[in-house]
Amino acid sequence: MKIMVIAGSPTAESRTRGVAQYAAEVLRELNVEVLYFDVGIDRLPLFTGDASEADNETVKKLAAYAEEADGFFVTTPEYHSGMSGALKNALDFLGGKYFKNKPSAIAVAAGGGKGGMNAMTNLRTVLRGLYSLVLPDQYVADPVAFDEGNVLTDELAKTRVAELAKQLAEMTALIQPSKVNN
């Protein structure tokens, strides 16, 4: 089974990356092959709809990973009550054919307090628009869940991200049992 983990922050120092990397670690422990794509590292051009964009190496990587994936773990920071523009730009290069009948788990890194819910709802809506089966469970990580290097260190936060990753692997196996790695 292959799961694409998308780190959805454009920043060099990113808490979202901390969530994505922990999710990837848990998935690997579950014997899942992880296809890791980080919009802050795998820099995409701005989506314009021009056919020549398909020749861009990073766009090719994005599309190849999404096509290969049996499920998705998508993370984003909350920026102004929505997902990051960089993540939305990446998703705009893809379409329903990459996501249809494939589950997604979503998690957000937000500013604390009651932040994060709007980005999660925004991401859920967009993934529904891409025909993904978005798991009902979801998670927001506050800044206190990370150490100074943006590694997810809070035990409760790690447990919640691990639960989400496990649910995603289980749901993906239910939908595509032939893809399970033994």
Ligand SMILES: Cc1cc2nc3c(=O)[nH]c(=O)nc-3n(C[C@H](O)[C@H](O)[C@H](O)COP(=O)(O)O)c2cc1C
């Ligand atoms: C442009 C911008 C807008 C933000 N808007 C929000 C917001 O609406 N709600 C919130 O909870 N945090 C907001 N934040 C805080 C980020 O969500 C928080 O710092 C998060 O950990 C950033 O993740 P990153 O380091 O992976 O980019 C904003 C930060 C930036 C840079």
